[in-house]
Each structure stands twice: as structure tokens, then as C-alpha cells.
Amino acid sequence: MTHGHLWDRLAEAKSHLAPVQSKYRVLFEDPTQPDEPAKVLVPDPNWMAAALAGNVLPPIDTYLRDRDVPDGQPKEHPYAKPIGPMTEEEAIEYLIQKDIPPQVWRDYKGNRSVMKIVPVELIPSDRSFRNAWKINQEMELAA
Amino acid sequence: MSTLNVSNISDGTDTVETGYVVNGSAKAHVNFDGTSIAIRTGSLNIASVTDNSTGKYTPNFTSSFNDAPSATGGMTIANYPGVMRVNPSTGTCQVFTATSYSGAAYIDGTDTSIQCCGDLA
Numbered sequence: 312m313t314h315g316h317l318w319d320r321l322a323e324a325k326s327h328l329a330p331v332q333s334k335y336r337v338l339f340e341d342p343t344q345p346d347e348p349a350k351v352l353v354p355d356p357n358w359m360a361a362a363l364a365g366n367v368l369p370p371i372d373t374y375l376r377d378r379d380v381p382d383g384q385p386k387e388h389p390y391a392k393p394i395g396p397m398t399e400e401e402a403i404e405y406l407i408q409k410d411i412p413p414q415v416w417r418d419y420k421g422n423r424s425v426m427k428i429v430p431v432e433l434i435p436s437d438r439s440f441r442n443a444w445k446i447n448q449e450m451e452l453a454a
Numbered sequence: 455m456s457t458l459n460v461s462n463i464s465d466g467t468d469t470v471e472t473g474y475v476v477n478g479s480a481k482a483h484v485n486f487d488g489t490s491i492a493i494r495t496g497s498l499n500i501a502s503v504t505d506n507s508t509g510k511y512t513p514n515f516t517s518s519f520n521d522a523p524s525a526t527g528g529m530t531i532a533n534y535p536g537v538m539r540v541n542p543s544t545g546t547c548q549v550f551t552a553t554s555y556s557g558a559a560y561i562d563g564t565d566t567s568i569q570c571c572g573d574l575a
Contacts (some may be wrong), residue, residue: 315518318481318574319574321499330495355484358501358516368516377575380523382544385574389517410502410514410546435496438489438562441508 317389320367321357327369328364330356335403335435338446339415339426349444351434362405365396374409403428424448462511483569484513488530488551488562508561509551513568518545524570531561542567544575 337352348430362368369391377386397405407416407426415426424446435444462469481497486492491505504512518570523542530538530551541548551563 316574318499325498332492344499348507350507351491353486353493353505354501354503355493355500356495357497367470375520386518386520389575390501406502410504436490438508 314366314392317367317369317391317393320393321361324361324364324367328357329362331359331363331399332356333399333403334431335361335399335427335428336431337403337407337411337426338434339411340422340446341412341415342419342425343412343414348442349446352398352404352406352410358406359399359402362397362402363399366393368393368405370394371405372399470491475507478571480569480571481517481519481574482513482515482547483567485565485567486511487564489564494528507560511549511551511566512564513547515545515547515570518575519570520573520575521570523547523569523570526568528566528568532563538563538566542570542572 332353333356335354337353338349340349341347360370369388373388373391377388380386407428411426419425427446458559459494460472462471463475477516482496484500485494486503487494488505488509488511491511493500493503493542499516501514501516504514505514506558519542522544526540526547528538528540528549537552539550539552541550542566547568549566549568551561553559553561571573
């Protein structure tokens with residue numbers, strides 16, 4: 312049985328799955344752009360619904376391989392066999408690998424924290440100093 | 455899921471080739487509040503939106519485009535006269551909302567939307 316194109320599965324999923332607003336956000340700083348403020352990744356509610364339901368999204372490694380495919384060349388992820396349901400936490404990990412540059416989550420070797428998964432309540436609602444946001448480096452240490 | 459295979463669609467008066475409908479529809483669209491980055495629920499083919507800084511956002515596509523989308527559009531509503539610029543690529547789309555094109559001060563729009571047309575990968 313064919314599983315079709317990813318876009319068709321997304322459209323089909325949207326037609327019958329209730330959107331899910333994630334309770335998480337991903338804060339990250341790009342170590343290659345130290346003067347830039349911290350960025351906030353927000354999962355899309357329809358994407359999250361598809362991730363939790365399963366049988367819509369392709370394996371994450373297809374996206375990672377497709378990063379090396381030049382524009383205009385056939386890509387693997389639209390036609391890959393979809394994976395099963397994920398938990399919300401697994402979906403966030405998937406999204407980090409898909410939508411955050413590898414120099415943040417894979418290649419960074421420094422001792423400054425450049426990425427944190429946080430509850431949405433911890434994102435400041437006051438954006439007066441948005442362009443100065445940095446990730447808080449204080450952390451609780453075990454006694 | 456069943457598939458309807460037809461060459462043309464007609465309302466009884468006007469007839470159009472199905473390809474115009476399939477290829478002419480937006481392949482990705484999203485609407486979000488630029489002040490809180492709350493993504494509204496009507497989106498399609500969007501995995502996430504990254505809030506980069508004031509007035510700078512990156513919607514990330516779930517299903518990539520083959521080349522940069524051939525046509526993009528957007529709109530934002532802010533408390534100031536504003537402009538919007540969209541730089542599309544195959545997997546993402548850079549969105550900027552600002553007070554003007556030259557010497558722009560970036561601003562957060564409360565109601566920011568984009569749509570992208572083109573061929574998918």
C-alpha cells in the first residue's frame with residue numbers, strides 16, 4: 312500500500328485531527344551568531360497533532376540527509392514511509408533536529424548552555440527588551 | 455483516503471484544468487501573533503515558527519519546496535504603518551515586519567500571515 316506524498320498526508324491529517332498547542336518552547340542561541348539574541352522555536356499545532364497521531368511524518372533522518380541535497384534535486388523526506396505516534400517530548404526532540412541548526416544541538420562543544428526546552432510559561436510576555444534576550448546560565452546544582 | 459482523478463473541473467459554465475487548481479493552491483500558510491508567537495490553528499505544512507527577534511520570524515515547512523517557492527505573500531497588522539518582507543527558500547521562509555523598507559525599525563505585528571505557492575520536493 313502506498314503512503315503517498317507527505318503534503319497529502321498533512322492535508323488529510325489537518326482535516327480530521329484537532330490541533331494541539333504544545334506546552335513547550337525551545338530556547339536557543341546560535342553560537343555562530345553570538346551577537347544575536349536568543350531565539351524561540353514554537354511548534355505548530357497542526358504539526359504537533361500529526362506527530363502525536365502518527366503515520367504522517369517521515370523519519371527524522373530523512374530530513375537530515377536531505378540537508379545535503381541541492382535545491383531542485385529529488386528529496387527523500389516527502390516520500391519516506393511515515394513513522395508511528397510520538398510523545399510530545401519525542402516530538403520536540405524531532406523538531407529540534409529538523410528546525411534548529413546542527414551547530415546548536417549537535418556540534419556545539421562550549422560550556423555555555425545554548426539550548427533549553429522550557430514550559431511556555433517561562434517565555435517572557437514582555438517584549439520590550441526582546442533583542443537582548445539571552446539564555447539564563449544559572450542552574451540548580453545537586454547538593 | 456480516496457483520490458479523484460479528473461482532468462477538468464467545471465461549475466456548469468466555466469471549466470478549468472485540474473492542474474491549475476492543484477498547482478495553484480498555496481502549499482504552505484500560517485498565521486501567528488508576532489507579539490507572543492502564538493500560532494493560530496489554520497496553518498498547513500508548517501512544522502514550527504522560530505521567533506528570531508523583534509519583527510523577525512522563520513516559519514519552517516514540513517514538506518519542503520523543490521526550489522524556493524515561486525510566489526509568496528504576507529500581511530501583518532501592527533500599531534504602526536508597516537511593511538513586510540518575505541525571503542523564501544526550500545525549507546524555511548524568513549519573514550521581516552518593519553516600519554519601512556529603508557532604515558527600518560523592526561516591529562512585532564499582532565496578526566502576521568504568510569502563504570507560499572510553488573512546486574513541492
